[in-house]
Amino acid sequence: MADAPAFDAARALALAARTFEIEARGLLELAARLRDGAGADFARAAAAVLACRGRVVVMGVGKSGHVGRKIAATLASTGTPAFFVHPAEAGHGDLGMVQPGDVVLALSNSGESDELVALLPALRRIGVVLMAMTGQSGSTLARHADIVLSSAVAEEACPLNLAPTASTTAQLALGDALAVALLDARGFAEADFARSHPGGALGRKLLMHVADLMRSGEAVPRVAPDAAFGALLREMTGKGLGFAAVADAAGRPIGIFTDGDLRRLIERGAELRGLNAEQVMHRAPRSIRADALAVDAAALMEQHRITSVLVVDAAGLLVGALNSNDLMRAKVI
Numbered sequence: 001m002a003d004a005p006a007f008d009a010a011r012a013l014a015l016a017a018r019t020f021e022i023e024a025r026g027l028l029e030l031a032a033r034l035r036d037g038a039g040a041d042f043a044r045a046a047a048a049v050l051a052c053r054g055r056v057v058v059m060g061v062g063k064s065g066h067v068g069r070k071i072a073a074t075l076a077s078t079g080t081p082a083f084f085v086h087p088a089e090a091g092h093g094d095l096g097m098v099q100p101g102d103v104v105l106a107l108s109n110s111g112e113s114d115e116l117v118a119l120l121p122a123l124r125r126i127g128v129v130l131m132a133m134t135g136q137s138g139s140t141l142a143r144h145a146d147i148v149l150s151s152a153v154a155e156e157a158c159p160l161n162l163a164p165t166a167s168t169t170a171q172l173a174l175g176d177a178l179a180v181a182l183l184d185a186r187g188f189a190e191a192d193f194a195r196s197h198p199g200g201a202l203g204r205k206l207l208m209h210v211a212d213l214m215r216s217g218e219a220v221p222r223v224a225p226d227a228a229f230g231a232l233l234r235e236m237t238g239k240g241l242g243f244a245a246v247a248d249a250a251g252r253p254i255g256i257f258t259d260g261d262l263r264r265l266i267e268r269g270a271e272l273r274g275l276n277a278e279q280v281m282h283r284a285p286r287s288i289r290a291d292a293l294a295v296d297a298a299a300l301m302e303q304h305r306i307t308s309v310l311v312v313d314a315a316g317l318l319v320g321a322l323n324s325n326d327l328m329r330a331k332v333i
Contacts, residue, residue, distance in 0.1 A: 019157040019165065026153035026166040027173050038150055045147050046181045048129050049080060052103045056082035057128075059090065060107035061115050063164040064171060068107045071175030078183040087115035095119065100127040108132070109151065109167045111139020120144045133174060135167055149174055210297050211290040213330050214311045214320030215241065222247050222318060225254065225278035232257055232277045241323055243308050246281045251317040253310045255281030287312045290319055294332045297322055 034042055049056055056075055060068035068084055075082035085094050087106075098104065104123055106116050111134040120141070123130055132145035135152040142148045151174055157165035182188075221239035223232050225246055236244040236257065246255035257280055265272060265280065287310040288297050297309055301324055311320035327333045 015159065022155060022157040023166045023169045026170050029154065030151070030170050030173060033150060041147055041149060042177070042181075045131050045149055046178060046185065048131065048147060049103055049178070049182055050185055052101065052129070054081075054099055054102035056080055056103045056105055057098050058082060058084045058105045058107070059087050059116060059119075060084075061087055061113045063168050064107040064109060064113070067168050067171045067175065068105070070172065071105070071107075071179070074175060074179045075182070078179050079186045079188040080179065080182050087113070087119055090119055091115065095122055095126075098123070098126055098128060102126075103129045103131060105131045105133060106141060106145070107134070107151075107171055108139070108141050109135040109164060109171070111136040111141035113141070116141060133171055135170075149178075208294040208330060208332060209290070210288055210292050210294055210311055210322060211320070213294055213326045213332075214290065214322045215239075215326070216311075216320040220318065220321045221245060222253075223277050224249070225276070225281075227277040229272050229275040229277070229280065232280070233262070236262075241308060241321055243321075244277075245285065245310050245318055245321065246277045247318050253285055253287060253312065253318045254278075255283050256285035256308075256310065257281045258308070285310050288322070289314070294327060294330065298324075298327050298333045301327075 056072070058068040058072040058075075060066075065084075065086060072082045072084040083097075085097055090098070108116050111132065117140050120130075124144075129147070130145045131147045131149065132139075132141045133149045133151050134142050135150070136142060137148060137150060137152070151167060151170040153166040153170050155161055156163060156167060219239060221235045221241055221244040223235050223244055223246055225248065227235075227246075232244055236242070236259065243256055243258040245253050246257065247253050255278065257277065261280065261282065286300060286304055286306060288300055290311050290313055300309055301307060308321065308323040310318060311322055313319045324333065
């Protein structure tokens with residue numbers, strides 16, 4: 001490789017802008033083809049996947065392989081069982097992962113990738129629906145496919161028109177479009193997305209309930225209405241939540257006393273001896289059901305500018321306590 005010229009910032013910015021323009025133009029041309037006639041093939045592809053009782057097996061070599069891995073991941077996370085198999089490994093045993101009735105989505109811009117072409121007879125014997133995503137409609141891959149999705153672009157963004165750039169962007173966009181069409185056809189909703197992303201932020205918001213995070217049993221600071229002020233303080237400080245619930249004989253929360261309430265009493269110079277819990281508590285404390293979503297508890301705290309909330313069951317009995325630190329540890333907020 002020849003000695004690299006001195007870095008030219010203006011040229012770099014111009015090439016960046018040119019790259020965006022070429023790739024954007026390629027996507028617009030892709031959309032136009034779908035409207036003008038290629039849409040029938042796209043619709044057939046979506047229908048074939050919806051009818052599939054197996055999995056979508058995505059294959060590709062090189063840059064197309066990298067795109068294929070992302071397409072498989074997107075499909076799997078949006079309700080379509082899918083995984084990626086490298087064609088070279090498929091030729092050495094991994095083809096056993098492909099079963100009759102599966103849909104194989106093969107990516108190759110040229111449509112002539114040796115590793116993919118070599119698998120075509122075997123895929124036919126297995127009995128799969130073969131979908132090709134290629135930039136060459138007359139290629140070997142396209143001729144043997146049941147359905148062809150054209151990812152053709154007029155030019156690559158690479159100044160040499162060699163490195164896969166605009167073509168891989170088109171493949172990626174086609175894969176995303178297929179995933180979006182499929183999730184819509186399946187009625188895939190936020191809750192479904194959360195179930196496939198339990199470790200993500202959306203999963204935590206839609207799947208985690210108050211009961212999963214709340215303090216319960218002896219960890220809940222509670223006293224009876226006639227508890228002496230000293231007993232109230234010991235319960236509040238001993239449980240480390242900064243408050244104590246006041247519950248009646250049936251177990252229903254009728255009030256709450258917080259460390260903020262204590263500071264305000266002291267500032268007023270109130271005579272604390274001889275007082276009981278009912279005399280110093282706030283009545284009608286904020287509460288939330290144990291089966292509510294944790295994100296709803298966070299919204300309740302934010303709405304009322306509080307840091308703790310009592311948790312009740314369907315009968316309104318006190319069963320737990322939750323504070324903002326519990327929500328932060330669980331990354332709900």
